[in-house]
Amino acid sequence: MQELQATIREGCKAFQWSRCCSSRDNINDQSRLRLKAQINTNLCDKFSVGHYPMLLWGPPSKFVSGSWDPKQDKSEICSIDDGRTADRLLNWINKKINSSYALDDKKYEHEHFHTNASDPGQIVRAIYDVEEATSTAFDIILDHKMIKSETRASLVKFFQLLVVHHPSRRCRKGTAKILVDFDDVSANKESPIVGEKVALRNYQICGKDVPRGYWMFCRGSKKETRGFSCGLWVLLHSVSVRVDDGESHMAFTTICDFIHNFFICEECRQHFYDMCSSVSNPFKKARDFVLWLWDAHNKVNKRLMKEEASAETGDPKFPKIIWPPRQLCPSCYLNKNSKDNDNTQIHWDHDEVYRFLIRYYGEKLTTLYKDKELLTDRRPDVMLSEDLIASSHAVVVPVGAALAIAVASCAFGALACYWRQQQKSRKYKHHLHSYKKI
Numbered sequence: 001m002q003e004l005q006a007t008i009r010e011g012c013k014a015f016q017w018s019r020c021c022s023s024r025d026n027i028n029d030q031s032r033l034r035l036k037a038q039i040n041t042n043l044c045d046k047f048s049v050g051h052y053p054m055l056l057w058g059p060p061s062k063f064v065s066g067s068w069d070p071k072q073d074k075s076e077i078c079s080i081d082d083g084r085t086a087d088r089l090l091n092w093i094n095k096k097i098n099s100s101y102a103l104d105d106k107k108y109e110h111e112h113f114h115t116n117a118s119d120p121g122q123i124v125r126a127i128y129d130v131e132e133a134t135s136t137a138f139d140i141i142l143d144h145k146m147i148k149s150e151t152r153a154s155l156v157k158f159f160q161l162l163v164v165h166h167p168s169r170r171c172r173k174g175t176a177k178i179l180v181d182f183d184d185v186s187a188n189k190e191s192p193i194v195g196e197k198v199a200l201r202n203y204q205i206c207g208k209d210v211p212r213g214y215w216m217f218c219r220g221s222k223k224e225t226r227g228f229s230c231g232l233w234v235l236l237h238s239v240s241v242r243v244d245d246g247e248s249h250m251a252f253t254t255i256c257d258f259i260h261n262f263f264i265c266e267e268c269r270q271h272f273y274d275m276c277s278s279v280s281n282p283f284k285k286a287r288d289f290v291l292w293l294w295d296a297h298n299k300v301n302k303r304l305m306k307e308e309a310s311a312e313t314g315d316p317k318f319p320k321i322i323w324p325p326r327q328l329c330p331s332c333y334l335n336k337n338s339k340d341n342d343n344t345q346i347h348w349d350h351d352e353v354y355r356f357l358i359r360y361y362g363e364k365l366t367t368l369y370k371d372k373e374l375l376t377d378r379r380p381d382v383m384l385s386e387d388l389i390a391s392s393h394a395v396v397v398p399v400g401a402a403l404a405i406a407v408a409s410c411a412f413g414a415l416a417c418y419w420r421q422q423q424k425s426r427k428y429k430h431h432l433h434s435y436k437k438i
Helices: 037-046 060-065 086-097 111-115 120-143 152-165 169-180 194-201 228-240 245-262 266-277 286-311 350-363 380-386 399-425
Strands: 002-008 015-021 031-033 054-057
Touching: 054 086, 120 169, 120 228, 120 245, 152 169, 152 228, 152 245, 228 245, 228 286, 228 350, 245 266, 245 286, 266 286, 286 350
Parallel strands: none
Antiparallel strands: 002 015, 002 054, 015 031
8 A cells, every 4th residue: 555645844944755664474564765856756647646634545566667547447457446444444455455453453563574674684774764864863963053163074074984885876976076065065063053054954965855755674663763863873773883993093083073062962972972071092903993883883772672561652563672683693692691781691602792793784784675666667777876885895786787886986986086186275183173264
């Protein structure tokens, strides 16, 4: 079932098109996708959308690659006209599939969510959430006017980290464009004036299709859970496994300063800063940085376990756990009887944990997920050529896609070289706190 509707985004009075899709067999299992108007123009035309909300019924394959014309007599897609209330819609569906579902059925609700934590294949979906989190973070920085003289260097340093080690080529390319023109679009260095915000807003850090307005791997069972915080953690982990030994401490200080200056949750920001401040010796190995970030994440989860249990604010389908769970990495556990929700009882094999993190956030994260439900109406070869290639880990791709990637990489390399020359000509220093004229 596919629903198309017009909604008002939170905090914005301008109408935005959105698309809500559910193409699963189970009617209680809903997948919501939200996209921008310019992305959906062709989609609305293909399915003859004439009013909102609009409900269409048909096989998932027809929504992926087909279209719908109400004047066409023989079509596997039909319009649902009797869906004004939940009861009437459910009755219509029950008749269509000869079932007897009720609105309060819980047996199949979000059944697939439970597999996310223990299914290593699910992480490939997170690459889209990494892009979403990157774009969302950029929007938050602009919306809250957080680029100031004292925070500018931290942002530039973070962009420099992303332009080399972000797992998405689209985000690396978009970040490079911002860095090349950063001085020009932020000419007023003392205050974040409206003109600066508008100029930076013209840059699409992860491409024209992002943000999409929805989450995949990081989608919670409730609107207020997971989402951005989950996507940001995946971004940080995916960057950590891509840095070299010589970059490890620079990456650590860059991430710490970025969270300290630009994360809008004051309490979360302070907790993270305290963990950063507890590191007394510089990291000399990338392994140490990767494991520190993993341990910090588990400390956060352990704290949130107690807070969410007390306030009952957690996601019932995704309770906080000590990570990775045994199902994902049994070799990470030295003791056989430890529990995933109690870090004090777990004896870790840190070598195995490190190897797992490298695989999970490196190679697996950038393996394009080829499930039809993610390809929508775009050709798989087009999506692959535009999409996601690891920055420092080899990924097996089709020959055609590899050729397209090679051409795009050359263009990106030229852009990066140009940016580096610009940086050198302006005599930027490498240490984070020495950017005094940016």
